[in-house]
Amino acid sequence: MTIAVAVSGVAFLTTRPEGRAEAAASATAHPDSSRPTGSIAAVLDVKARHVGNLQVQIEVQAVSPGTYQPITMARMVAWTDMIAMPTSHRQGPITLMEVPGKRGTYSALTNVPMVGEYDVRIELQQPLPAEAHERVDVQTVGRTS
């Protein structure tokens, strides 16, 4: 399990009205965090596991920092890349769908081409940008781990 924190950028804040709204809301919630840039935008808790037959189950919980309110109706994608063979079979974007009944939790099931260790990169695109990484070890094809 990885807990990653992403930071909102200046470009995002100046080009996206909802980015400004989010920053304003977060500033209200945390009086001490009045910094205009570099404020924490989202916390992504990423889990990735091999479920057998080269299939990887990805689950991500997205919450607002401080309040830990689930971030719902987000647009989120994943990329997988084999660590020992960078970019040779990179896959994505893989769309993660919000799990019914689990607000702020997103999941996807994907295939990797061969046994090995993979980097799973999660990209939260809407309503605010955030990124997180998790490693998953995909061993013998039939194994469930």
Ligand SMILES: [Cu+2]
């Ligand atoms: Cu490979």
